[in-house]
């Protein structure tokens with residue numbers, strides 16, 4: 360299976376910023392861009408089919424009186440194939456719990472979206488030696504029993520590495536990816552794709568993605584530049 364380069368644009372992206380993305384080649388890595396939800400349907404028309412589109416969140420309900428929210432079915436209809444769930448910025452700023460993430464993942468499955476479920480430790484959790492416990496707890500509660508490798512991708516994103524320019528050592532990344540792989544293998548009897556996210560750049564992508572059980576990257580800041588995102592996609596393979 361090809362490695363996956365998944366870009367999380369967060370609350371960035373206006374029409375003027377799009378030059379260069381549509382011409383990213385269908386190269387050795389799978390490409391996925393998760394723009395603000397308002398852009399998904401327009402980009403589905405403008406981007407070639409090999410650039411998949413995803414959302415950055417969804418609501419757990421299909422429809423209803425939830426002002427400001429967007430359902431997984433709506434995202435699917437707009438042209439999304441994936442949705443990022445449980446990003447640390449949503450867990451921190453919007454108080455999302457593991458249970459919320461699991462409910463949203465089930466909504467994503469119902470709509471035919473692939474859920475990219477994010478897990479990761481804070482700096483204090485790492486410093487106190489609790490990284491694997493945090494990951495274990497978060498995986499147990501935020502990945503639904505219905506998850507399959509076809510419907511679910513895990514993203515390991517140490518919170519302290521997101522947007523900071525700091526990355527864990529290769530040994531630290533390898534340890535956590537191996538742990539996630541083993542944990543899901545024993546729970547589901549299946550191998551899931553596991554992305555690494557946190558200050559991934561063209562210069563470190565190849566080394567990180569050469570580690571066992573690293574299936575690609577979830578890329579924030581560097582995905583806003585078509586040159587950097589394209590270079591990372593090349594390096595992943």
Ligand code: PEP
Nearest residue numbers: 521522556557558579580
């Ligand atoms: C992210 O927000 O998912 C992320 C990995 O951001 P960055 O690459 O900027 O650290």
